[in-house]
Amino acid sequence: MIEAWQFVIRNPEQMVEWTLEHLWVTFIACSIAVILGVPLGIYITDKGKEQIADAVLYLAEITMTIPSLAIFGFLMFILAAIGLPSIGFTPAVIALIIYAQLPILRNTYVAIRQVDPAMIEAGKGMGMSERQLLFRVKLPLSVPVIMAGLRTAIVMTIAIATIAAVIGFGGLGQAIWWGIRGARMDLIIAGGVSVAILGLLTDIFLSRVQRWVTPKGLKEM
Amino acid sequence: MIKLDRVTKVYPGGTEAVREASFEVEKGEICVLLGPSGCGKTTTMKMINLLIHITAGKIYIDGVDNTKIDEDELRRNIGYAIQDIGLFPHMTVRQNIETVPVLKGWTKAERAKRVETLLELVGMGSGEFIDKYPSELSGGQRQRVGVARALGADPPILLMDEPFGAIDPITRARLQDEFLKIQREIKKTVVFVTHDIHEAIKMGDKIALMNEGELVQYDTPANLLYRPKNGFVEKFVGADRALKGLQLIRVKEFMWGFPPTVKTDETAQAARQRMKREGINQMVVVGEGRKFLGWVEWADLEKGKMVSEIMKPSSDVATVDTVLNEALSIMLSTRLNNLAIVNEDNRLEGMLSFDAIRKALSETAQRGESE
Numbered sequence: 001m002i003e004a005w006q007f008v009i010r011n012p013e014q015m016v017e018w019t020l021e022h023l024w025v026t027f028i029a030c031s032i033a034v035i036l037g038v039p040l041g042i043y044i045t046d047k048g049k050e051q052i053a054d055a056v057l058y059l060a061e062i063t064m065t066i067p068s069l070a071i072f073g074f075l076m077f078i079l080a081a082i083g084l085p086s087i088g089f090t091p092a093v094i095a096l097i098i099y100a101q102l103p104i105l106r107n108t109y110v111a112i113r114q115v116d117p118a119m120i121e122a123g124k125g126m127g128m129s130e131r132q133l134l135f136r137v138k139l140p141l142s143v144p145v146i147m148a149g150l151r152t153a154i155v156m157t158i159a160i161a162t163i164a165a166v167i168g169f170g171g172l173g174q175a176i177w178w179g180i181r182g183a184r185m186d187l188i189i190a191g192g193v194s195v196a197i198l199g200l201l202t203d204i205f206l207s208r209v210q211r212w213v214t215p216k217g218l219k220e221m
Numbered sequence: 222m223i224k225l226d227r228v229t230k231v232y233p234g235g236t237e238a239v240r241e242a243s244f245e246v247e248k249g250e251i252c253v254l255l256g257p258s259g260c261g262k263t264t265t266m267k268m269i270n271l272l273i274h275i276t277a278g279k280i281y282i283d284g285v286d287n288t289k290i291d292e293d294e295l296r297r298n299i300g301y302a303i304q305d306i307g308l309f310p311h312m313t314v315r316q317n318i319e320t321v322p323v324l325k326g327w328t329k330a331e332r333a334k335r336v337e338t339l340l341e342l343v344g345m346g347s348g349e350f351i352d353k354y355p356s357e358l359s360g361g362q363r364q365r366v367g368v369a370r371a372l373g374a375d376p377p378i379l380l381m382d383e384p385f386g387a388i389d390p391i392t393r394a395r396l397q398d399e400f401l402k403i404q405r406e407i408k409k410t411v412v413f414v415t416h417d418i419h420e421a422i423k424m425g426d427k428i429a430l431m432n433e434g435e436l437v438q439y440d441t442p443a444n445l446l447y448r449p450k451n452g453f454v455e456k457f458v459g460a461d462r463a464l465k466g467l468q469l470i471r472v473k474e475f476m477w478g479f480p481p482t483v484k485t486d487e488t489a490q491a492a493r494q495r496m497k498r499e500g501i502n503q504m505v506v507v508g509e510g511r512k513f514l515g516w517v518e519w520a521d522l523e524k525g526k527m528v529s530e531i532m533k534p535s536s537d538v539a540t541v542d543t544v545l546n547e548a549l550s551i552m553l554s555t556r557l558n559n560l561a562i563v564n565e566d567n568r569l570e571g572m573l574s575f576d577a578i579r580k581a582l583s584e585t586a587q588r589g590e591s592e
Contacts (some may be wrong), residue, residue, distance in 0.1 A: 122307040125272055125380075126321050127297030127371075137318075140311045153447030215311035 003186035003195065015194065022171040022198065025089065026157045029096035033153060037101050038146065041108025042134065053109060060102040067161065068160050069093045072167045087168035090178040094160065099160055100153040107149025111142035140215050154206060158199045162191070170196070222248040222303040223269060223378065224388050230264050238264040239245055241278065242436045248377075249408040257457075260431040262414050266380055269412060270299045273570035282378070292534035297321055297537045300371035300379040300409070304387045305368060308355040314340070317350045321373040339369040342403055356393050361392040368400065372407070379411045385420070391449060394547055397423055402542070418458065422446070422468040423544055430454060443469055464546065466585035467578070469517035472548050473541035482507045485514065486528040489522045496522075503559050504531045511569045513538060513561045538563045541570055549578055 008015055044053035063071075080086040080096075115138050123137040165173030175191030178184065179213055211219070223246040230239040233258045239261040246252040267273040269280055271292050280287045287295060301323075308317050318339055319332045323362045324416035327335070340346045343365040356361055364385060371379055385393045397420065404411065415421055421428050422442040438450040445470070449455040458467065482505045485494045496504050504518035506528060514532040523531060537555045539548045539562055544577075552575065553562050562571040 030298045049408075118307055119309065120305060121272065122301070122303060122309070125270060125296055125301035125303070126370075127295070127324055129293050132324065137309060166538075194367075217309075217311045217313070217356060 001189060004189035005046070007186045007190045008194075012164065015190070018170055018172045018174055018191075018197065019194065021169075022158065022161055022173075022195070024090075025092055025096065025161050025169065025171060026154060029093050029157055029161075030100050030154050031148070033097045033100035034150060037104035038108050041187075042112060042139075045109055045112040047066050050062070057109065059108060060105050061096050064102050064162050068095065068099070068163045071098065072163065076167060080132060089169055090165035091167050092169035092171075094159060095164065095211045096157050100157050103149040103152040104146070105149075107152075108142070108146050111145035111149075112138050114145070115141050134180050136197065141218070144210070147213060151203065151206045151210060155199050155203050158195065158202060222246055222250075222283060223252075223412065224281040224284075224414060224528070225265070225269075226279045226281065226423060228268060228280060229276050230261070231276045237332060237434050239268070239431075240434045241482075242429075242431070243278075244293065244427075244436060244439045246410055246412060249510070251404065251411040251413055251424055251428040253413045253415060253419040253421040253428045254431060255418065255425075255428050256415060256431035256437075259433075261434040262429075262431050263382060263414075265429075265431070266382060266412050266414050269378075270301065270380060274350070275309060292323075297324055297374065298376050298378070300373070300376040301382075302367045302371035302384045303382045304367075304384065308363055308370070310355050310497065313352050314345075317355070318370045318373055320370060326375050335373070336369075339372055342372070342406075343369045344399060345369075359586075360388045361396060364388060364392075364396055366401075372409075377410060379409045381411060381413045384413070386415075386460050391522055393420075398439065398540075398542065400424075411497055418465065419468060419546075422465055430457065432457075444590060445562075456487065458479075460567070463582055465587055467546035467581065468544045470545045470581055470585065471541065472539055472543045472562055472571075472573055475545065475577040476573045477577070478571045480569075480572035482511070483517060483528050484508070484567065484570075485527070485532065487528050488532060489517075489524060489528065490524045492517050493519075493522045494527055504561075505561055505569060505572060507569050512567050513563050513569045515547045516559070516561075518556065535561070537561075538567070539573065540564065544551055545581055552578075 015041055026071055040056065043049070044056055062143045072091060075095055076092040084134055119141065120133065123133045130135060133187045161171055162176060164174035165171060167176040172191045172194045175194070179187030179191065223245055225242055227241040227243050228239060229237070229241055231237050242261075242265055244252075250528065254265055256262045264273055267527075268275050269287065271287060275288065275407045282290075282418070309320075315336050322332045322335055336351065340351065342370055345362065345365055349367075349522065350358065350362065355366070358366065367384060369383070385396050388396070401424065405484055413424055415424075425442055427439060428445050430437045430444055430445060432453055438445060438454050440448070443466075445454065446466055449458055481495050481499045481501070483495060485506060485508060492504060496519060504517050506514045506517055508514050515532045517528055518530050521531040535555070535557070537557065537560070539551060541558055541562055548560055552558070558575055560573045561569060562573055564570050
C-alpha cells in the first residue's frame with residue numbers, strides 16, 4: 001500500500017495522463033452510446049414494434065454476457081480485417097460503446113414505456129402530434145430513468161476501460177497490466193485504487209447531474 | 222352542436238363497447254353520460270374527439286363529420302379534462318394551462334393573458350399558484366387547474382371524464398357548484414362522464430343513461446327520475462328517487478327570504494319578543510351589514526343577558542344555489558334545525574328549515590306521481 005502511494009507521488013504526470021486517457025475514452029464511448037441508444041430505445045417503444053424491441057434488448061443483453069477480454073480480442077481481428085487500427089483507442093471505444101449500450105437502451109425503453117397512459121392520453125386528447133407528445137410529455141417524464149441508465153453505463157465503462165490496456169490502450173488499466181506482467185504489487189494497487197476512486201467520484205458527480213436535469217415538478221419535495 | 226348517429230364501437234377481438242348510440246347535445250348544454258362501469262360511456266365520449274375510432278355510424282360536430290377533420294386539429298378545438306392525474310407533473314400550472322394555446326401557436330402575450338383570465342375564472346387568480354407544480358397543489362386545486370387547462374384555447378366543446386372523481390365529497394360538491402357557476406358564464410357544450418347518479422342529476426341538463434353498450438334513456442334529470450323508461454332505469458335511479466329529486470331543487474326555491482334576525486348588541490328580552498311573535502325557537506344573529514354570525518336558541522334566552530353572551534357562533538352556511546340534498550346533509554351534520562343562507566360575502570340572504578325541506582320532498586313526490 002505504501003509502495004503504491006510512493007509510486008503515485010513519484011510519477012504524478014504519468015498518473016494524471018492515465019486518468020485523463022481513462023476519462024476521455026469513457027466520455028467518447030458513452031457519448032456515442034447515448035447518441036445511438038436513446039433514439040433506438042425510443043424507436044422500439046412504438047406500437048407494433050414489440051418484436052423488434054424484444055430482439056434488440058435480447059441482443060444487447062447477450063453482448064453483456066460476453067467477457068470483455070473476448071470482445072477486445074475479437075475486435076482486434078475484425079478491425080484488422082477491414083483495415084482499421086486494431087489496437088489502441090479505436091477498438092477500446094468500440095468495445096465500450098457495445099457495453100454502455102444496454103443500460104442506456106434498456107432504461108430509455110423502460111422509461112418511455114412506463115409513462116402513465118393517462119399522461120399520454122391527456123396530451124393526445126389536447127391535440128399533440130406524436131412528435132409533440134414525445135418531446136413535451138414522454139421524454140421529460142423519462143429523464144430520471146434514462147439518466148439512471150446513463151449513470152450505470154458511465155460507471156461501468158470506467159471499470160471495463162481498465163481491461164482495454166491489454167489491447168494497447170493506455171488508461172489506468174496500464175498500471176495494473178504492467179503490475180501483473182512485472183509482478184509489481186505497487187502498480188496493481190495504484191491502478192486499481194485509482195479506478196475505484198474515479199468510479200466513485202464520477203458516480204457522486206453524476207447523481208448531482210441527475211438531480212439537476214430532472215424536471216423540477218418531478219423532484220421529491 | 223354534437224350529434225351522434227347510430228355510433229357503434231367494436232374492439233378488435235369482437236367486444237362491442239357501444240351499439241348504435243344516437244343522441245344530440247344542444248349548444249351550451251351539459252350532457253352527462255351515466256352508467257355502471259363498462260357500459261360504454263367513456264368510449265362514447267372518446268369517440269367524439271377520436272381518441273377512440275368509430276367502427277360504424279357518424280358523429281357530427283356543428284354538422285361536420287368528425288372523421289373528416291384533422292385529428293390533432295379536432296382535439297385542439299375540444300377541451301379535454303380528466304381526473305387530476307391528467308396534469309403534467311413536469312410542468313407548472315401556467316405551462317399546463319397554456320398547453321393547447323402553445324400547440325395553436327398563440328403569442329406569449331396572448332397566452333399570459335389567457336392563463337390569468339382562466340385562473341381568475343376557477344378562483345385561483347391570486348398569482349400565488351401560477352408557477353407551482355401540480356405536486357404542490359391540493360386535490361381540489363389540481364382539479365381546478367384541470368378545468369382551466371381544458372378551457373385553455375376557449376374551445377366551444379368540453380369533454381370531461383369523471384373530472385371530480387378523485388376527491389373527497391365536500392370538495393367535490395364545491396367544485397361542482399363552481400363549475401356550474403362558470404358554465405353559466407361561458408356556456409360551453411359539455412359532455413360529462415360519471416358513474417355517480419347524484420353528480421349526473423346535479424350537473425346534467427340532459428342525461429344519457431347507458432347500459433352494456435346501449436343508450437337506455439336520453440332525457441332530462443327530472444324525467445329520468447320520475448319517468449323511467451324501463452326496469453333498468455328505475456333500478457339504477459334507485460328507490461329513493463324523492464330524496465334524489467332534492468338534487469334538482471335549489472335552496473332559493475324553498476328558503477325563507479328576509480327571516481327575522483337579531484343583532485349582538487340587543488338584549489335577550491328583545492330576541493324573546495321577536496321569536497315569540499314569529500313562532501320560532503331559533504333565530505339568526507347578524508353583525509354589521511347583515512353578516513351571518515350564529516344562532517340564538519329559545520332555551521338560552523336568559524333575562525338580563527345580551528345576545529352576544531348567549532349566541533352560538535356558527536360558520537355552517539349554504540348559498541341560494543346550493544341543491545337541497547346538500548343543504549340537508551349540512552343540517553344533519555351540524556344538528557341545527559335551520560340553515561343560514563348567505564351570499565359570497567357571508568351576508569344573510571335567507572334561512573332554510575327542516576319543514577321547508579319536508580315540504581319540498583312532498584312536492585317532488587307529487588310531481589312524480591302526477592306526471
